[in-house]
Amino acid sequence: MQFHLNGFRPGNYAVPDAAREPYPDPPIEDLPREVDVLIVGTGPAGLTMARQMAEFADIDTCIVDMASGPLLFGRADGISCRTIEIMEAFNSSEMVVKETYQLKQNTFWEPDPDNPTHIRRKEKIADARAGLSEFTHGIVNQARLHELLIDGMANSVSGLRPHYSRELLDLRIEESLTQDLDAYPITATFRRTDDAGAGRTETVKARFAVGSDGARSRVRKSLGIALEGDSANKAWGVMDLLLNTDFPDIRVKSFIQSQDHGAVMTIPREGGYLCRFYIELGMIDAGKRATDLHLTDRDLIAKAQKIFHPYELDVKEVAWWSIYSVGQRIADRFDDRAKDSPDTVIPRAFVAGDACHTHSPKGGWGLNTSLPDTFNLGWKLAAVLQGRSHPRLLATYGTERRKVAQQLIAADRELSKLIATRPSADDMSDQARIDTAEIEAFMKRQSGFVSGTSIEYPPSYISTGQDNQHRATGFRIGQRFHSAEAVRVADGRTCHLGHLVKADGRWRIFLFGGSEDPRSPSSASYGFVEFLANDPASPVLRYTPEGADIDAVIDTYAVFQQQDLSMHDLHGYLWPAKGKYGLRDYEKVFHAQTGNDVYDLRGIDRDAGCVVIVRPDQHVANILPVTAHAELCAFFEAFMLDRP
Template identity: 40%
Template sequence: MHFHHHGYVSADPRIQAAEGYGIDRPDELPDEVDVLIVGTGPAGMIAAAQLSQFPDVSTRIIERRPGRLEIGQADGIQARSVETFQAFGFAEEIIREGYHITEMAFWNPDQENPEHIIRTGRPKDDETGISEFPHLIVNQARVLDYFAQFALQSPGRITPDYGIEFVDLQVEDPATAADPKHPVQVTVRHTSGERSGEERTIRAGYVVGCDGARSQVRKSIGRSMFGDQANHAWGVMDVLANTDFPDIRTKCAIASKHGNILHIPREGGHLFRMYVDLGEVPADASRTVRQTGVEEIIAKANEILTPYSIDVRDVCWHSVYEVGHRLTNAFDDTDEDDPNSPTPRVFIAGDACHTHSAKAGQGMNVSMQDGFNLAWKLGQVVTGRSTDELLRTYSLERRVTAKNLIDFDKEWSTLMATPQEELPDKAYLEQFYVKTAEFPAGFMTEYTESMITASAAGQELATGFPVGKRFKSAQVNRVCDAFPVHLGHQAKADGRWRVYVFADSQRPTNDTSGAESKVAALADWLESDPQSPLVRFRRPGDDLDALIELSVIYQQEHTEFAFTDAPQVFRPLVGKLQLEYLEKIYATLPDDDIFEARGISREGAVVVVRPDQYVSGVFGLDEHERLGEFFAGVFAP
């Protein structure tokens, strides 16, 4: 953790000093905000947390409930999400708190006694080492709590405005609006307290609708959901119970002659969730099945579990739903078919623009990546770091991801509801689970070429960092203190870009006057050339690494050189005391060489990673002009 650069800190170093709008932040929702987030679900809270790192952006988040969420419906936390939590500083806490999925048991009818179920397989959850992070089960409310804590402790000091709901909005033409920077008129209504029922109008620069499947923000911009309803009902319950079922603390896919169960143990050692198959539902019986009581769900679960049973002692939460797969035609209010249309002012995220079943455990996870994707872009645009064209990339990127999720979920949820005898073979569901593991883990997202994603040119220099996919971490040795760390874990959700310089085989040198060392020549260009992004886009008073954080990784071991041998640009002066920062110079580990692990050329490479941890491009060490041109397309002068 980086602190003391502004002076000695004796209190909790996670609590950053308030800046900008975080200083004397008004308790009352103001009449004018730069970004208004509607809804404190996963997409909304991660967006607020990220924007809290942009204290010069006035951000507020409203929620119609009178207080925090207490019982969350989502619980599955994929490895990609835990990776994201690491950037927000609470992965370790949530890993300690959560239930760890290490394997999944598959139960099917006993061939000798089909009325009974037997275990037929128990594959590992991550047999191929997709991620160094675990697959967890954690109550959604706790995830939101952690994001709320991060937002409150960040410079922007963002806290939710509870008891306020969104009513409607109107987007004015910025060219003729009374306030061109805040052209969105938003009507909100108080839902609790002395002002309950009172409406008021505020002005916003941008609105982010994270208000669920019945999103009023979506309706206000004329977007509609398209898709299908599977007409297959499931009862879901979180319960505390005793049982003789031997895998009650293991995630299970249970298929019997009487239906199916997706069983998920919960955190804490006792709680578990069951998705219980209630069967096909005629189109005219939808309302009736939703009235199914929890006692009927429990009875059905016991029938499916034969010869085992559960004795439910407490029902914490239950519901009935039908599988639906729906998607909006766009995730913002602009016309994607017209490149000359105004850039977006209103966005939708999470369930407001894509809905699916809970079987793949993707709802909260994909929603969080929606919010993460959008928030740093809003931060860059509102602060003038980028033009508003950057905002067009949100819908273009995230709609493809949501469509891929829905296609996957359709297949998985259909298989979950299919009797074993109708599958190609009795192990088909288990085989599908294993071969598609990378998708539900959250690592199949791949963004295509755009203003923030370069072409695949240079990919051969770092094959383990595919352009458009998330930056997959690997271990390195920090030179200044000989401390092994995961390279990707050092990147924080602070809105900055990352440039990782993987050196060629030459020994480190801080002599940038010679042209023999490609790293030294690159360092000289980065530090002094007018076309370098560190020079061209650096504002007066900014630290050298305020916009882009540089790291260098040498092929030598840490005993073969000192940090002082690295060029000065990799040892920037930071903070008001202008202290030299030494922790971004790395060496390889003798038994875990990152160059081998990630297919990095021994000729070296430059890997550019955007603030939400996705690889934007791979460049040669001497491709200074191409690197400068890429960043010229990202940032505004």
Template identity: 50%
Template sequence: MQFYLDGYRPGDPEYRPAAPGRDESSKGAAALPDEVDVLIVGTGPAGVVLAAQLAEFPGITTRVVERRGGPLEIGQADGVACRTVEMFNAFGLAEKLVREGYWVNEATFWGPDGTRNGSTAGITRTGRVQDVADGLSEYPHVIVNQARMQEYLLEKMRTSPSRLVPEYGVEATGVEVLDDGGDYPVKVTLQREGGDTAVVRAKYVVGCDGARSAVRKSLGIELRGDARNHAWGVMDVLAVTDFPDIRLKSVVQSPAGGNLLIIPREGGYLVRFYVDLGDLDPADRDARKRFTFDSIVAAAQKALHPYTLEVKSTAWWSVYEVGQRIADRFDDVLDAERGTRTPRVFIAGDACHTHSAKAGQGMNVSMQDGFNLGWKLAAVLEGRSPESLLDTYAEERRVIAQELIDFDLRFSTMMAAHPTDPAHPELGGVDPAEKQRMFTEAGRYTAGFATEYTPGLLTRSAEHQAVATGFPVGQRFYSAPVIRLADAKPLGLGHVAQADGRWRIYAFAGAGDPTSPDSGIAQLAAFLGESEDSPVRRFTPDGADLDAVFDVRAVLQQDHRELEVEALPAFLRPVKGPFGLKDYEKVFTPDLKGGRDIFDERGIDRERGAIVVVRPDQYVAAVLPLDAHAELADFFAAFMQPAAALV
């Protein structure tokens, strides 16, 4: 991280002063004014990621309301995909998350013990696999309960320059977009605990208020899908057992009754059980409510036979019905109106897609909803992009949500399937080996890497993919080890990116001397720094630092000891801040000492070089040859506009 750009100050360098007009004590920042730029309804996973992003922009008036009386204290979701850890790194939170969480390194599979019969029949281990395949991510799949995940982000909000704090005990009861609403066209009716009501006008509203979303209902949007009429119990417990894999993720198919998914929790002792409770009568609306905690424990004990399970303490338990539902649309614009006006109200997370818990995707995909929308709202509200940019949220995320629904249906069906009986194959079921195979094949999805944005306004076609085959267009930017030239520090290239709304342009040098004025790197630097067509010059506000909108980084092919920073183009040492200090952290070389050359690992064309454009939410937007200056300029010109000068 970088600090002291505006002057030295003692104490914790991560502490940042409050922006002018923001309450330094973190109190009162949540008080609701009559008008706001963005009102976020709900502090679930999508809401806190969205709010944490917008908190980095103190010039944007963001407020958050939550109907509960305080922050979530007991976790619900707990699976944190590798992709989510990558996102948390952009918020500066990955180290804390990885240190505290349980690492899901391997998964075991248990099925019927065919060597036993009758009352002695039980389960036996049928397989063991690595949970996340090699090469998918430098981060692990971890388990941390949702309450802790949200607290990390709430703390990030509290200590941001905006000092953003949710206002608890406030429920949105109505949302209306007014035709003659002026600059604040969204009217939101709020009700506080105790019955008092208030009206707030907003430029934009985002409903992150769960499956029973009042924001969604106000827009007349339906959640469509089917219940599977199958119940699962879930419990977080401290237990004593002789089951040997209690500290490994375990998938159990029991001949004695039902299925289990065992997820060890953080801290070394806590463990979560997903317990198959069987089919429900669709005509009996209260069937799910009649399950008790004792019945969940009994079902788990039966499934684990001949092993024993004694629950000593319970942190949380619930019973849920499997089902997959998705909203008709993710914003307030009807299909017939699309293109005639831009959206003002959005829904995210469970407000627009619900599914089972066993694939571990609900919290993760919800957070990616918020990550996708946050930087777009900031770009529009700061005048860097037109309002039409906001159409891309629903366009991109509904496709991803539908893919999640389809995947979850297959995955939850597989998890609930009973084991095959060799004596009665006509009864169907899933063989343990087949379940293991399906589980392994789903690994890329459960790790969070199945998202791929198709060509559109923010994602180019892959016509130049050959110059950087390891950075597929539309997929998340996959980090790799590099050495920072100025101080020889080894780090991951993707780890320098922050959740700050900036675009990243990674320039990979071609063959030859990068210090030569004729090199591809020098020519690109000259274009970006001097040409009237340069997106950096066109779209960076007057008076702002050179990298305020575009964070340009160069990766050279030589060993770091063969090059001098001062010999490279001055554009790669931008002058910043009130003292005109030089930023020396823009240039990198391969980690040759570590034996991992990024040019080889990510398939960079060594002769031609490459430009890799990365969106603020870490997805690759374009791959271009190093000399494709006009194409680079045209890409940004399609959705950016000159912003007002800073004052």
């Protein structure tokens, strides 16, 4: 798709440029007085949390922001493979795939040794993230991603919509009530900032709160959570431009190092014409902000033109620009509990996104780390509020996501040093070559982390079974369930198995059958399905509420090696009767493809098969032998509560 030919126009890209209008500010409605979940901030973390909570009609959620309406101009632009996988879990990946600029190549530029005032291309290589996911790392206006999440909230069973024009004044927690799940220990006070209600205050009582209100988070400050790490000491400019240039790689992501004027990183934007520049600026004195440099967009353009010499930059329009200086900092805890609290202490307030980790935007990690923060937290909070899981499950949010944030800070610190210019020397050519080579090596080494596909949660009771990792070496325990295609038995359609794991709070069990015929009652696969369907100890029977569909809590899929199967010859649990009419679900059984075999792709034991348990956030929780019925029960017993 192409857009922005005659100037940048925010809004819905499905609407032609000439007719596209910015999203209007929504009408102001009163805040509810009591909610189960209060979310402060409508950035990627806040909207993802709200989008997840919107799936549950029995959970009252409120999301509030200071802005007067939805975001119009993107701050973050990179959309990682993993983020698109998460959007697929919300049934919203199609727009992202269709509209994003897909990153396929990187180029590296350095001073020309024969004429160091000029830059030359060192090399052009394929993006290191290719093949890590069925999706491709892309670039799109952050506002479009927000729109998808907001539309999903509005069209959900709860019809959730954000409340804008509210400034958080105070958030207090009544400590004496925090361990009573039915209590509302949180009191948040907001001040209206719209013209009609300016100065008016509103109070919301909540059972839980999530602060996703940015690097200067008032929620974090109210909770007394400290940021640890380095303050910023270097400034960078960022610009979205419509321009003409003879620079040959303007539509390729490029790292450009000049001899005397610093560095630029360029990222093509969606629509074919727009491009983003990250421009290295000067050092900042302690206690100062980037705004103290008093630079304008004209200054940034002039700086870029010097770095690009001898290529010309003819800037026609600046769609958006900013100057930033962000240090690498991380919150000392991600919830309101005291440090080193046991997981039996119930947390009632959480911080997510930039509220608990800050860093430079050059790696494209901000949105792509913030959004998975609350994708991790959302299903856990829903399970506790609905009485399906023990409250101690909530303590795993900080354990899992703070480790990721620590890895992020370390990677960003390394990348920032690589991109920044080294001290001047009489001959910079050798140093520059080292710099670009180091950047290239860094991108290759960190490709899994940058894409989000290698994020791995530490061992715990919801990330266990490492002794059985050899049974499916390509489904790494703790990492996201790496999708692969298989053929649906009922209709022959080729489907991505990972796309079956939707953001609906349900657990998934994937049975990968061994060499035995799954139709035979003596086979391990048949015995496993029979256990799930009829044994009183079955976690499916134990945790599914009476009268609910059999897959309402734990959803089972089967993949077999045999290709001559008929649904009606298989155990009835695999094509269950559901809904008020008892209609059969024929979309739970698959067989491996010829030539693109999931068993080969994911290293699955062909003889014995295995069982892969996948969490509601798509991460692999456990791998078990097909015959390990008791171990399956013990896994769920560690955190699930018996059905009401």
